[in-house]
Amino acid sequence: MDSGLRAVGVVLAGGVGQRMGLGRPKQLATVAGRTILEHSIALFDGSPDIDEVVVLMTPGLVDEARELVARAGFRKVTKVVEGGASRTESTWRALRAIGEDECDVLLHDAVRPLLEPRIITDCVRALRDHRAVEVAIPSSDTIFAVEPGPGGETITEVLDRSLLRRAQTPQCFRLSVIREAYERALADPGFADRPATDDCGVVLRYLPDVPIHIVPGSERNLKITHPVDARIAAALFEASPVPALPEEDALAGRTVVLLDAGGAGVREAAELASRHGARAVVLSCERDGLRLDDPRSLAKALAGVGRIDHLVLAVAAGGAGGLMEAADESVAEAAVSGYLGPVNVARAAYPRLMESGGGLLLCVPAGAEDPLGAPAEAAVTALARSLAAAWAGEGVRVNCVTGGGTAEETAGAWLAVLASRLTGQVVDASSAR
Numbered sequence: 304m305d306s307g308l309r310a311v312g313v314v315l316a317g318g319v320g321q322r323m324g325l326g327r328p329k330q331l332a333t334v335a336g337r338t339i340l341e342h343s344i345a346l347f348d349g350s351p352d353i354d355e356v357v358v359l360m361t362p363g364l365v366d367e368a369r370e371l372v373a374r375a376g377f378r379k380v381t382k383v384v385e386g387g388a389s390r391t392e393s394t395w396r397a398l399r400a401i402g403e404d405e406c407d408v409l410l411h412d413a414v415r416p417l418l419e420p421r422i423i424t425d426c427v428r429a430l431r432d433h434r435a436v437e438v439a440i441p442s443s444d445t446i447f448a449v450e451p452g453p454g455g456e457t458i459t460e461v462l463d464r465s466l467l468r469r470a471q472t473p474q475c476f477r478l479s480v481i482r483e484a485y486e487r488a489l490a491d492p493g494f495a496d497r498p499a500t501d502d503c504g505v506v507l508r509y510l511p512d513v514p515i516h517i518v519p520g521s522e523r524n525l526k527i528t529h530p531v532d533a534r535i536a537a538a539l540f541e542a543s544p545v546p547a548l549p550e551e552d553a554l555a556g557r558t559v560v561l562l563d564a565g566g567a568g569v570r571e572a573a574e575l576a577s578r579h580g581a582r583a584v585v586l587s588c589e590r591d592g593l594r595l596d597d598p599r600s601l602a603k604a605l606a607g608v609g610r611i612d613h614l615v616l617a618v619a620a621g622g623a624g625g626l627m628e629a630a631d632e633s634v635a636e637a638a639v640s641g642y643l644g645p646v647n648v649a650r651a652a653y654p655r656l657m658e659s660g661g662g663l664l665l666c667v668p669a670g671a672e673d674p675l676g677a678p679a680e681a682a683v684t685a686l687a688r689s690l691a692a693a694w695a696g697e698g699v700r701v702n703c704v705t706g707g708g709t710a711e712e713t714a715g716a717w718l719a720v721l722a723s724r725l726t727g728q729v730v731d732a733s734s735a736r
């Protein structure tokens with residue numbers, strides 16, 4: 304049974320983040336080049352399964368959130384609404400903002416920015432057959448029930464872990480179901496004394512006959528609650544998995560320019576891009592006399608291509624040896640390919656990509672562990688993240704692919720990232736294995 308309904312993603316960002324202790328809502332903190340709120344909105348805005356996005360924001364910061372949405376160019380966000388004093392109040396405000404027409408609603412914590420797109424797809428699919436769907440994972444810790452005592456807490460029971468799940472979000476419902484559960488909760492004078500910490504809790508308590516189907520979540524989908532969670536999230540963003548390469552025609556009608564500065568995978572990527580419907584243009588430093596340290600030669604070469612939807616810069620692997628053994632020329636070359644070149648290419652590419660609203664991919668080769676290669680990887684990944692944040696308003700996406708793998712794996716990772724809506728991501732090509 305296909306619900307055939309519009310799917311609305313609700314990003315709940317109405318909290319103050321007291322436990323995080325930043326003195327500002329944690330969803331406005333920056334992780335991996337953009338705010339946590341932007342990461343979460345981007346997941347729903349970029350999902351082919353979502354038709355509309357509604358954002359709930361902390362009172363007093365609604366205008367700031369609206370500006371952020373406009374700057375980032377999110378196209379599916381229809382409303383930014385003031386949140387309530389509790390999570391459930393924010394949900395209730397979201398339900399009222401969505402209106403009366405039946406639809407599927409996916410309620411997501413803004414502070415879970417690492418949700419995988421596949422979970423959104425799985426939830427929307429599950430809503431074809433179920434009116435209530437929850438994302439959850441098994442617990443890898445043993446869980447106790449405790450009771451307070453004079454000297455502290457004591458354990459009263461070791462719960463059966465095989466029957467326990469850790470609740471994540473999105474929590475997803477047919478609008479009429481979650482609306483009715485909330486109407487009953489709000490009519491119950493006892494609800495305020497025993498509020499629910501999530502939306503499934505409201506449905507379970509007030510509509511117990513509605514089964515809540517479980518969709519498997521993931522350990523990556525963590526909730527940023529305490530300061531340590533932000534550090535874990537930053538580390539997880541460092542290693543974004545390679546997105547799935549769409550089946551066919553994913554790049555139909557687009558032009559992909561591959562700027563070959565000695566990186567492996569260029570020929571394979573050109574073939575793969577063509578197979579996915581793109582026009583692939585290879586510009587080679589060696590063959591075409593292009594120089595990464597010469598901005599004018601880069602701009603001239605790009606001008607000859609016509610429309611550019613995507614540009615991939617693939618630089619050569621270091622191979623210069625240890626710091627003390629490397630020839631002076633090799634040190635200078637490493638600085639060009641590892642920093643100056645990507646900066647020059649980004650400057651030359653920006654006006655062309657802005658015209659097409661496309662994407663730039665900066666690729667760092669494998670073996671970046673030597674003293675000349677490692678700083679290059681750090682510089683290029685930082686450049687990609689920083690440019691992604693700066694250019695998001697113009698719709699220009701910037702990502703970085705690192706890591707080793709065969710030329711085919713590398714090319715597959717590049718094309719998958721280009722075909723995706725990702726920005727500000729550092730993807731490890733070898734994670735596709």
Ligand SMILES: Nc1ccn([C@@H]2O[C@H](COP(=O)(O)OP(=O)(O)OP(=O)(O)O)[C@@H](O)[C@H]2O)c(=O)n1
Pocket residue numbers: 315316317318319320321322323329330359386387388389390391393394411412413414415526527528
């Ligand atoms: N009045 C509220 C409270 C919470 N949330 C949202 O619900 C999600 C999960 O809540 P939590 O981690 O508890 O966030 P905060 O309430 O901000 O944190 P704290 O409890 O530490 O203040 C967050 O995305 C938060 O912004 C909301 O929309 N409205």
Ligand SMILES: C[C@](O)(CO)[C@H](O)COP(=O)(O)O
Pocket residue numbers: 390412469470471472500501502526528
């Ligand atoms: C909805 C939730 O994220 C599911 O785990 C959780 O219940 C939110 O709890 P919080 O107390 O608002 O952090």
